[in-house]
Amino acid sequence: MTPDKIDQGAQITTVFQTPQIVLGNAGAEGTLFIKGDWTIETIKDADKLVSDAFQQQLHPTAIDFSDLSILDTSGAWVIVRLMRGLNLELSATSPIQSDHRILFDAVWQTNRVQPQTQPPPNMFIQAAEQTGRDVFEIYKDIKILTFLMGSVIAGLVQSLINPRKLRITAIVHHLEQTGLKAVPIVAMMSFLVGAIVAQQGAFQLRQFGAEPFVIDLVGILVLREVGILLTAILVAGRSGSAFTAEIGSMKMREEIDAMRVMGLNVTQVLITPRVIALVIALPLLGVVANFSALFGGGILLWVYSDITPIAYINWLREAIAVNTFMVGVIKAPFMALIIALISCSEGLQVGGSAESLGRRTTAAVVKSIFLMVLVDGVFAIFFAAIGY
Secondary structure, eight states, rough: OOOOEOOOOOOOOEOOOOOOOOEEEETEEEEEEEEEESSSSTHHHHHHHHHHHTTOOOOEEEEEEEEEEOHHHHHHHHHHHHHHHHHHOOOOTTTOHHHHHHHHHHHHHTTOOOOOOOOOOHHHHHHHHHHHHHHHHHHHHHHHHHHHHHOOOOOHHHHHOGGGGGHHHHHHHHHHHHHHGHHHEEEEHHHHHHHHHHHHHHHHHHGGGGGHHHHHEEEEIIIIIHHHHHHHHIIIIIHHHHHHHHHHHHHHHHHHHHHTTTTOHIIIIIIIHHHHHHHHHHHHHHHHHHEEEEEEEEHHHHHSSSOOHHHHHHHHHHHHHHHHHHHHHHHHHHHHHHHHHHHHHHTTTTOOOOOHHHHHHHHHHHHHHHHHHHHHHHHHHHHHHTTT
């Protein structure tokens, strides 16, 4: 059946049949008859009929759609709600038009609640599954980092052949952002750390009458370990997170895809300048951190232990050597490479949501710090083994 049309001059108005729900008709007791038009236009009346049927606590045993005129997706959803509430099923022999059955079956299957066929895995299985996912994630990160490292090296080799491919402007820009603008925070934090190390060392060694040896402690600890490690952690939290956020935002706005369409090499444009800038900036920041920490330790010992600056400098010259300074400087480029590659790789893996951007930024900082501490430990063991 089709809805009636009433000609009102130049306007044609469609009149829909009112939906109906009838229990028992022409001697068919226990059968629920669905009549009229069940469409988006009659959804309000249909929904009210379903609510009234629930209140009347009907208990039909079968359902008949032979008098159903028009059915669309909205009406089918309402009928499915009715059948769920009355525990009715649409069987193969239920009277219904073929086109209505196709639509109704689609809605019915979409709304079907799948029963849980198996119990959830226990704690050990979940732990094993999570471990497997973490191992696969580590493999994926190593694969991406290896690819980026190879791409950066290939780009540098091409730049040696054709220097115009090296983006000097971008390198200088990132050198300013990651190096020059980071000097105040690095100097201040290193000054405080040097002063704290000196105070704690003097406090502990005073009871043994070996207070001047705190100068050896400050000099060796700062130059070999604390200065460069603290600088790398600050750079990872400051510049590494910025790299991830910048590249991730470009990924979300599809700017990286646009660069590939334009024929630009994403590694040469975005990653190589950042890597070069950070490899240059981190050793220089490490030198600034070393001098600031030694200066902070000297000021604290002058005030706290009455060790004059002249005595502090003379003792410090005896306590440290060139290799003490070089140990920290040698580690700096490797830490810078770790920060830059991990931050850029996490930025390239950002999805299309703000949640993904935040998660990748956090992961970049955490992974960078973890690997830097690991590398620092490897270098410490290596230098101790060779007696350097």
